Amino acid sequence: MLSSITTQRNGHGNQLLDALPRAQRERILSNAQRLRLGVRTVLFEPGQTISNVYFPLDVVISLVTPLQDGAIVEVATVGNEGVVGVPLVPGGSLAVRAIAQVAGHSLRMSASDFLAATNEHDIFEELVRRYVQAFVGQVAQAAACNRLHSNEERLSRWLLMSHDRVGVDEFAITHEFLGQMLGSRRATVTLSAGILQAAGLIRYQRGEITILDRAGLEAVACECYGVIKAELDQVITRTREAPLDDRTPAHV
Amino acid sequence: MLSSITTQRNGHGNQLLDALPRAQRERILSNAQRLRLGVRTVLFEPGQTISNVYFPLDVVISLVTPLQDGAIVEVATVGNEGVVGVPLVPGGSLAVRAIAQVAGHSLRMSASDFLAATNEHDIFEELVRRYVQAFVGQVAQAAACNRLHSNEERLSRWLLMSHDRVGVDEFAITHEFLGQMLGSRRATVTLSAGILQAAGLIRYQRGEITILDRAGLEAVACECYGVIKAELDQVITRTREAPLDDRTPAHV
DNA sequence: CCTGGTCAGTACGCTACCGTACAGTGTCCT
DNA sequence: AGGACACTGTACGGTAGCGTACTGACCAGG
Numbered sequence: 001m002l003s004s005i006t007t008q009r010n011g012h013g014n015q016l017l018d019a020l021p022r023a024q025r026e027r028i029l030s031n032a033q034r035l036r037l038g039v040r041t042v043l044f045e046p047g048q049t050i051s052n053v054y055f056p057l058d059v060v061i062s063l064v065t066p067l068q069d070g071a072i073v074e075v076a077t078v079g080n081e082g083v084v085g086v087p088l089v090p091g092g093s094l095a096v097r098a099i100a101q102v103a104g105h106s107l108r109m110s111a112s113d114f115l116a117a118t119n120e121h122d123i124f125e126e127l128v129r130r131y132v133q134a135f136v137g138q139v140a141q142a143a144a145c146n147r148l149h150s151n152e153e154r155l156s157r158w159l160l161m162s163h164d165r166v167g168v169d170e171f172a173i174t175h176e177f178l179g180q181m182l183g184s185r186r187a188t189v190t191l192s193a194g195i196l197q198a199a200g201l202i203r204y205q206r207g208e209i210t211i212l213d214r215a216g217l218e219a220v221a222c223e224c225y226g227v228i229k230a231e232l233d234q235v236i237t238r239t240r241e242a243p244l245d246d247r248t249p250a251h252v
Numbered sequence: 253m254l255s256s257i258t259t260q261r262n263g264h265g266n267q268l269l270d271a272l273p274r275a276q277r278e279r280i281l282s283n284a285q286r287l288r289l290g291v292r293t294v295l296f297e298p299g300q301t302i303s304n305v306y307f308p309l310d311v312v313i314s315l316v317t318p319l320q321d322g323a324i325v326e327v328a329t330v331g332n333e334g335v336v337g338v339p340l341v342p343g344g345s346l347a348v349r350a351i352a353q354v355a356g357h358s359l360r361m362s363a364s365d366f367l368a369a370t371n372e373h374d375i376f377e378e379l380v381r382r383y384v385q386a387f388v389g390q391v392a393q394a395a396a397c398n399r400l401h402s403n404e405e406r407l408s409r410w411l412l413m414s415h416d417r418v419g420v421d422e423f424a425i426t427h428e429f430l431g432q433m434l435g436s437r438r439a440t441v442t443l444s445a446g447i448l449q450a451a452g453l454i455r456y457q458r459g460e461i462t463i464l465d466r467a468g469l470e471a472v473a474c475e476c477y478g479v480i481k482a483e484l485d486q487v488i489t490r491t492r493e494a495p496l497d498d499r500t501p502a503h504v
Numbered sequence: 505c506c507t508g509g510t511c512a513g514t515a516c517g518c519t520a521c522c523g524t525a526c527a528g529t530g531t532c533c534t
Numbered sequence: 535a536g537g538a539c540a541c542t543g544t545a546c547g548g549t550a551g552c553g554t555a556c557t558g559a560c561c562a563g564g
Contacts, residue, residue, distance in 0.1 A: 402550075402551095403550080403551075436551075436552090437551075437552065437553080439551095439552090439553095439554095440550090440551060440552080443551090457560085458559085458560060458561080
C-alpha cells in the first residue's frame with residue numbers, strides 16, 4: 001500500500017503541487033507518502049482532530065455530512081485539483097466525514113508537516129488559501145444545488161465532476177452509493193441513470209459506469225457544474241497570474 | 253449612518269472581538285467604523301473583490317448563493333458570533349452574496365486593515381481561523397439540511413438562529429423573504445409559519461415576528477440548529493482554553 | 505377618504521420525489 | 535454446477551412541496 005515517492009512528474013500528479021516550482025515541491029513532499037485508497041476508506045470523521053492531509057492523484061474523495069438518522073449527504077468532492085483536510089489551526093478538525101468515493105492514489109503528509117510547509121513556502125500557502133476559498137464556494141453552491149435542482153441534474157453534475165477527477169472514462173460506482181451522495185433513494189438514482197443511459201450519455205452495469213458523452217451530460221447537468229469548475233480552475237490560474245509582490249514570484 | 257467608536261463594552265459587541273484582550277481590541281478597531289445596515293443591504297456579490305470586513309453587532313447577515321434562474325438559497329447566517337467577508341488572500345472574493353437579513357449595527361473595517369490585524373495579533377488570527385473552520389461546517393450542515401429536512405424544521409432552525417443573533421424577541425421578516433432564505437415558496441412558508449403560530453411558538457403580523465417559545469421551536473427544529481450552534485460556540489471557548497504560544501505547530 | 509402597495513391566507517391540480525418491497529440478473533465462491 | 539450475494543429494474547401508494555392565482559387585511563401617502 002505504501003511506496004516511496006521521489007519525483008512527481010508534471011501533469012500526472014496533484015494540480016496544487018504541480019503548480020509549485022519543482023524544488024519547492026520536492027522539498028514539501030520529502031515527508032509525504034504515496035498510498036492507495038480503496039473505495040469507502042474513511043480519512044476522518046466530523047470533529048476528529050486532523051492528523052493527516054491528503055493530496056489526491058487519481059482518487060476521488062467525497063466530503064459528506066452525516067445526519068443523526070444515519071443519512072449522509074455529499075457537500076463537496078475533492079480530486080487532484082485540491083487537498084483534503086486542511087487544518088486552519090493546529091489541532092483543528094472539520095465538521096465532515098472524508099471518504100474515498102472512487103478508489104485511487106493519493107499523497108499523504110502529516111498535518112504538522114503540512115502547516116510547517118505553508119509557513120515556509122509563501123506560494124504554497126497562497127495556493128492552499130485560494131483553494132480553501134474555492135472549496136467554501138463549492139460547498140455553498142452544493143447547498144443551493146441540493147435544495148433546488150432535480151435528481152437528474154445533480155446526478156449528471158456528480159458524474160462530470162468525478163469524470164474530471166479520475167481521468168478515465170470508466171470507473172466503479174453503484175447506484176446505492178450514488179444515492180447516498182445525492183441524498184436520494186437508490187431507486188431514484190436507477191431511474192435517473194436509466195434516462196441518461198437511454199439517451200446514450202452513459203453506460204453502466206453492475207457498479208461499473210462509463211461516460212460516453214460529456215457534452216450531453218453537461219447539457220443535462222445544472223449550472224453548478226460549470227460554476228464550481230470555473231471556481232476551482234481559478235485557484236491555479238490566479239495564483240500564477242498574480243503572485244504577491246513581497247513573495248517570490250511564481251514565474252521567475 | 254456612521255458614528256465613531258471608541259470603546260466596546262464587553263457583552264454588547266461582537267463575540268470574536270470581545271474575546272480579545274481590551275488593548276488589542278481597541279488597537280484593531282482603531283480604523284473601524286460603526287454603521288447601521290438596513291434590511292436587504294447587500295455587502296458584496298459573488299466573485300466581487302472583498303474590500304470590507306464586517307463584524308455584526310445586532311445585525312443578521314445572510315450569505316446566499318444566487319442561481320441562474322434568479323432563485324437564491326441561504327447557505328449560512330452570520331451575527332455577532334462571527335465576521336463577514338474574511339479574505340483568505342489579499343484581493344480575494346467569496347462565491348456568495350452577503351445581504352442584511354434583519355437590520356442592525358455592525359463594525360466595518362477595510363480588508364487590508366483586517367489582514368494587517370490578523371498578521372499582527374496571533375490570538376486574533378487564531379480566532380478568525382477557528383471561525384472560518386466553523387463557518388465551513390455551518391455551510392456543510394446547511395447543504396445536508398437543505399436536502400433532507402422539511403420546510404417546518406428548517407423554518408424553526410432559521411428562526412432560532414436569527415433569534416440568537418438579534419438578541420430580541422421581535423424582529424422584522426416577511427414570509428416572502430423567508431421563502432427565499434429557505435429555498436421554498438412564500439405560500440409554503442405561510443403554511444409552516446401558521447403551524448408554528450397555532451402551536452403558540454411564534455406570533456407574527458405584517459412582517460413582524462415574535463418568538464414566544466424557544467424550547468418549543470427547538471423541539472420542532474432539526475438537529476442542525478444544535479450542531480451549528482455547538483460548532484460556533486467552540487470558536488470562542490477553544491481559543492480561550494488553548495491559545496497558541498507562538499506560531500510554531502502545536503506538537504513539535 | 506380613497507387608492508395603491510405590501511403582506512398573509514388559501515386553494516387546486518400537479519410532479520418529483522419518498523418508503524417499501526419484490527423480482528430479475530450478473531458475479532463470485534465453493 | 536449450485537448457491538450466495540450484490541446490484542439493478544420496477545411497481546405502487548403516499549406526500550411534501552411546487553406553480554399559479556385569487557382574496558382579503560393592513561398600512562402609508564396623496
